[in-house]
Amino acid sequence: MKISIGDVVLPGDYCEEISQVAEKSKVIIGPGLRKEVDRVYITKPGVLKKRNPSTFWVDSYQKRYVPSRGENVIGVVVQKAGDIFRVEVGGSITAALSYLSFEGATKKNRPEVQVGDVVYAKMLVASKDMEPELVCVDSHGKKGRLGVLSDGFVFKCSLNLIRKILNPNCPLLESLKNEWPFEVAAGMNGRIWIKANSMRETIAVGNAILGAEYLNDEEIRSMCNNIAAILAGHVS
Amino acid sequence: MASRKKPQLPKSVLDMKFMKKTKDRIEKEIENTQDIEGLYSNVITNEMRHASGNYISESSFVYCEDLLEGRLSFKGMNPEIERLMALECKKDDDDKSEMKKDVSDDILSKKMESFKKRKWSSSPSECKIKKRKNK
Numbered sequence: 024m025k026i027s028i029g030d031v032v033l034p035g036d037y038c039e040e041i042s043q044v045a046e047k048s049k050v051i052i053g054p055g056l057r058k059e060v061d062r063v064y065i066t067k068p069g070v071l072k073k074r075n076p077s078t079f080w081v082d083s084y085q086k087r088y089v090p091s092r093g094e095n096v097i098g099v100v101v102q103k104a105g106d107i108f109r110v111e112v113g114g115s116i117t118a119a120l121s122y123l124s125f126e127g128a129t130k131k132n133r134p135e136v137q138v139g140d141v142v143y144a145k146m147l148v149a150s151k152d153m154e155p156e157l158v159c160v161d162s163h164g165k166k167g168r169l170g171v172l173s174d175g176f177v178f179k180c181s182l183n184l185i186r187k188i189l190n191p192n193c194p195l196l197e198s199l200k201n202e203w204p205f206e207v208a209a210g211m212n213g214r215i216w217i218k219a220n221s222m223r224e225t226i227a228v229g230n231a232i233l234g235a236e237y238l239n240d241e242e243i244r245s246m247c248n249n250i251a252a253i254l255a256g257h258v259s
Numbered sequence: 260m261a262s263r264k265k266p267q268l269p270k271s272v273l274d275m276k277f278m279k280k281t282k283d284r285i286e287k288e289i290e291n292t293q294d295i296e297g298l299y300s301n302v303i304t305n306e307m308r309h310a311s312g313n314y315i316s317e318s319s320f321v322y323c324e325d326l327l328e329g330r331l332s333f334k335g336m337n338p339e340i341e342r343l344m345a346l347e348c349k350k351d352d353d354d355k356s357e358m359k360k361d362v363s364d365d366i367l368s369k370k371m372e373s374f375k376k377r378k379w380s381s382s383p384s385e386c387k388i389k390k391r392k393n394k
Contacts, residue, residue, distance in 0.1 A: 045311065045313045045314055046313070048313065049313050049314075049315060050313055050314055050315070051315045051317050051322070051323070052314055052315065052316050052317065053317050053318075053320070053322075053323040054317070054318055054319070054320060054323070057316075058314045058316070059306075060305060060306055060309045061309050063314075072323075074323060074324070074325075078317075078322075078323055080317075080320070080323040080324075089318075091318050091319035091320075091321075092319065093319055093321050093322070094319055094320075094321055095328075095329040095330075143329070143330060167343065168328060168329070168330040168340060168343060186320060186324060186326060189326040189327045189329065190324070190325075190326060190327075191325065191326075191327055196331065196333075199333070200333040200334070201333075201334070203334065204333060204334035204335055204336040205332075205333055205334070205336055206330075206331070206332040206333070206336040206337045206340065207330070207331050207332075208329055208330040208331075209329045209330075210329060211320070211321070211329070218336065219336070220336075
């Protein structure tokens with residue numbers, strides 16, 4: 024059976040369309056695909072997707088995070104060791120976050136990070152042969168959106184749910200953003216941090232996110248309206 | 260010559276003892292021509308022979324999908340994050356809006372039409388050549 028873009032694919036299938044495109048121009052093979060001798064094979068079950076021009080990947084269900092460079096992740100500081108913090112991100116080993124990778128940090132001026140803090144950091148170095156390294160500062164030395172996350176509530180979900188809610192077309196955050204003030208940070212390692220003014224609101228946002236995993240856009244909107252109505256009913 | 264290939268000796272002739280050296284020579288030639296690929300097969304693998312530079316392997320979803328920045332704040336919960344979100348929104352809008360023009364499109368088209376009409380209204384045969392005073 025010929026594989027085409029948008030199909031549900033299983034490991035072992037190969038896609039000829041990608042090989043045909045690659046004969047003429049450069050092709051980016053994303054996660055879930057692998058190039059063997061002369062064909063491109065699928066290695067994860069999911070939906071084969073394409074982005075113009077010539078970027079292909081498989082959208083699969085996954086809960087285990089594999090550290091990858093350039094991704095923003097939420098980690099928990101587990102140890103202070105010499106010049107680095109050991110941060111647990113859900114990978115096979117803990118990641119290293121240097122003291123100097125914070126805005127305005129110098130050797131004399133150490134950042135205020137304790138064991139047990141939640142940090143939102145970017146993966147600087149990540150390969151399967153080395154321990155991953157994180158930074159809380161961008162290439163200009165600015166903090167941006169990275170750094171320590173204080174208060175709030177962290178929970179885990181699957182990686183594809185994170186990608187679903189961070190999609191610009193997803194109606195979840197659009198529906199919730201006008202209801203009550205809250206702040207959310209989503210790490211690509213399957214962890215979400217939420218902070219709102221009361222416990223009810225925090226849990227409401229958390230339930231909305233977890234419930235949106237298997238719903239389509241219309242159902243997400245109606246679910247958010249239900250949750251907002253229930254909460255408004257409770258408060259008033 | 261009728262055929263291009265050298266006439267190959269039959270096997271029974273090669274098996275004879277006085278033809279041993281010739282047999283070894285022929286076998287060596289065959290090995291050289293046919294088995295070159297197998298020679299360094301552990302160094303130059305089959306994969307390397309078929310490799311093409313057009314495939315770029317990417318192990319992160321960030322470069323495949325167009326995702327929002329991971330940290331968002333709504334209704335004033337964290338003013339700094341909201342300021343950053345507004346800056347990004349403004350930058351996107353700026354990229355999309357068209358450049359301001361000094362002379363707008365329709366005024367320009369009207370002027371160009373009238374200019375062309377003036378230029379081509381007088382055909383070459385009607386052109387009056389001015390007579391010089393002093394000839």
